[in-house]
Amino acid sequence: MAVDYGTLKKGGFMRQKQKNNFSLRIAVVGGTLTVENLKKIAEVAEEHGEGYVHLTSRQGVEIPFIKLDDIDVVKEELAEGGCKPGVCGPRVRTVTACQGNAVCPSGNIDTQDIAKKLDDRYFGRELPHKFKFGVTGCRNNCLKAEENDVGIKGATKVAWKEDACISCGLCVKVCREGALKLEDGKITLDQGKCNYCGRCVKSCPTDAWDSQSAYLVSCGGTFGNTIKEGQYMLPPITSEEQLFRVTDAAIQFFDDHANAGERFKFTIDRVGSDKLYKVLKEAYDG
Numbered sequence: 118m119a120v121d122y123g124t125l126k127k128g129g130f131m132r133q134k135q136k137n138n139f140s141l142r143i144a145v146v147g148g149t150l151t152v153e154n155l156k157k158i159a160e161v162a163e164e165h166g167e168g169y170v171h172l173t174s175r176q177g178v179e180i181p182f183i184k185l186d187d188i189d190v191v192k193e194e195l196a197e198g199g200c201k202p203g204v205c206g207p208r209v210r211t212v213t214a215c216q217g218n219a220v221c222p223s224g225n226i227d228t229q230d231i232a233k234k235l236d237d238r239y240f241g242r243e244l245p246h247k248f249k250f251g252v253t254g255c256r257n258n259c260l261k262a263e264e265n266d267v268g269i270k271g272a273t274k275v276a277w278k279e280d281a282c283i284s285c286g287l288c289v290k291v292c293r294e295g296a297l298k299l300e301d302g303k304i305t306l307d308q309g310k311c312n313y314c315g316r317c318v319k320s321c322p323t324d325a326w327d328s329q330s331a332y333l334v335s336c337g338g339t340f341g342n343t344i345k346e347g348q349y350m351l352p353p354i355t356s357e358e359q360l361f362r363v364t365d366a367a368i369q370f371f372d373d374h375a376n377a378g379e380r381f382k383f384t385i386d387r388v389g390s391d392k393l394y395k396v397l398k399e400a401y402d403g
């Protein structure tokens with residue numbers, strides 16, 4: 118019987134150069150695996166692979182040297198350990214994320230929660246070409262948001278609270294953008310310079326800042342044959358509902374306008390960033 122390599126690839130089984138061998142990609146949402154997942158992956162790699170795994174550049178785990186005849190049993194065994202296969206080809210790939218504010222002191226958003234919600238919403242959706250989401254918790258950008266077709270970066274909107282301020286000047290020192298000034302006991306914020314990093318809030322000893330978590334969304338990043346940085350078009354997004362309206366609009370724009378085999382960046386260039394901005398802004402405004 119002919120082997121349907123397309124379907125296998127769609128299900129995470131990537132054909133190797135060695136005949137009838139596949140490298141199985143496991144979906145690792147946000148780079149997080151439980152001990153249960155890890156034990157099962159180790160077991161499968163030992164019993165059906167060659168006793169090792171490969172960690173991909175997008176936080177995935179691949180188990181190489183799975184034999185064609187073992188594919189069904191491997192799928193069953195992995196499912197028992199709570200693992201699902203990743204995907205390849207023209208569809209939404211596994212969402213990547215840094216640890217975010219559940220663990221990291223610099224984090225502005227719960228990246229893991231957003232990654233899971235994006236994955237639930239879009240994972241495996243068929244599109245004209247591959248489509249990648251990445252979620253990073255703050256300006257440090259450990260997850261490199263702008264490499265992705267859609268990148269999400271955690272931000273903090275800030276407002277000074279005069280009553281609680283003791284004029285220590287710490288916030289002015291930690292602001293890398295030079296957005297803050299302390300004169301005559303008063304802080305002034307140059308909104309045009311602020312990059313929403315949230316460092317002023319975290320440094321303040323008296324909690325003299327009102328802060329609101331936010332999301333910055335970039336579109337059109339690609340880091341393969343062509344290297345382009347995703348571009349930011351919208352002001353900070355301040356609710357999950359608004360965020361998902363914007364991501365829905367971005368992915369739908371791609372679905373509606375992309376040619377087969379064309380990355381989002383090139384669809385935007387061909388159709389016009391003004392047109393993308395229009396649909397994103399409508400989604401932003403609700």
Ligand code: SF4
Binds near residue numbers: 218256
């Ligand atoms: S991007 Fe920010 S929140 Fe995420 S791991 Fe790096 S420092 Fe922490």
Ligand code: SF4
Binds near residue numbers: 275294314315
């Ligand atoms: S959020 Fe960051 S850039 Fe903006 S004022 Fe505070 S420290 Fe400066």
Ligand code: SF4
Binds near residue numbers: 287323
């Ligand atoms: S760090 Fe806080 S207390 Fe100190 S100057 Fe800034 S706002 Fe005021």
